[in-house]
Amino acid sequence: MDGLIILTALIVICALAFDFINGFHDTANAIATAVSTKALRPRHAILLAAVMNFVGAMTFTGVAKAITKDIVDPFTLENGSIVILAALLAAIFWNLLTWYYGIPSSSSHAIIGSIAGAAIAAAGFNALNYSGFIKIIQALIISPILAFIVGYIVYSIFKVIFKENNLAKTNKGFRVIQIFTAALQAYSHGTNDAQKAMGIITMALISAGQLSTDDVPFWVQLSCALAMGLGTSVGGWKIIKTVGGNIMKIRPVNGVAADLTGAMIIFGATYIHLPVSTTHVISSSIMGVGASHRLKGVKWGTAQRMLITWVITLPISATVAGIFYYILNIFF
DSSP states (O other), X not given: OHHHHHHHHHHHHHHHHHHHHHXXXXXXXXXXXXXXXXXXXXXXXXXXXXXXXXXXXXTOOHHHHHHHHSSBOTTTOTTHHHHHHHHHHHHHHHHHHHHHTTOOXXXXXXXXXXXXXXXXHHHOGGGBOHHHHHHHHHHHHHHHHHHHHHHHHHHHHHHHHTTTSXXXXXXXXXHHHHHHHHHHXXXXXXXXXXXXXXXXXXXXXXXXXXXXXXXXXXXXXXXXHHHHHHHHHHOOHHHHHHHHHSSOOOOHHHHHHHHHHHHHHHHHHHHTTOOOOHHHHHHHHHHHHHHHHOGGGSOHHHHHHHHHHHHHHHHHHHHHHHHHHHHHHHHO
């Protein structure tokens, strides 16, 4: 029993660490366009994102429940606590590695792949809840494609509406609007991303016999919201540089279109209780807007590097989680 209590405590600590890292790793995406267009000063943008992420995280729990039960069944998972700890360590490792190199990889892919990999290492492929797992994978694949298409359409509409306007005046007006769209996007980020750590802690509590339902305890929701808010306040400058400048040269009107698109897609996913990659959604929104603005203006080399990272994150994080599981199994 003492060993189980220690494991559960380690999981809570690692889950909050993952959420903290997620804050400076992924939230950079939500404010990258506003910083790159100088709509907000970096410090103000980070403070705004931190507050809005906290508020968003305190609003919903549906995605947390999906993480808790849709990948594996925490009520029947063999060595569940070790599986969850291995998954967290693998996801943290991958997030820090990609953050160090300034690559906007997906924390969602990392944690979902890690849970699946550790569960397979523990109990084989039958450990996966295939109906829920496939639904989550479909959401991860469809959401960036949808974001690209919607971003293209939204900016195309903007071009028609504002075609007679003076570019300098239009950009000045949109720079003000972008403050609000950046806040909206940061809020939407909190409604989806912070819930992943909530779901993991809830899984751990169920595996440890501390919970009998998948309802997220209030202290879990509050602690995860605080961890993400604090992580956001640290900032993620390397990823801001990649998303905000290395995909395309962003003007305020582009930024507003991309922010609105990203927020719409993320809100939609949160509403139907599906975890999506905010990194994928926001980056794809910018690409869609850029393609609509000027196809040659998009730096497709950066986009290709990001796409490769997105594709390899699931299998690599799953493999690393399996290795961590075997190591932890020696000690617990």
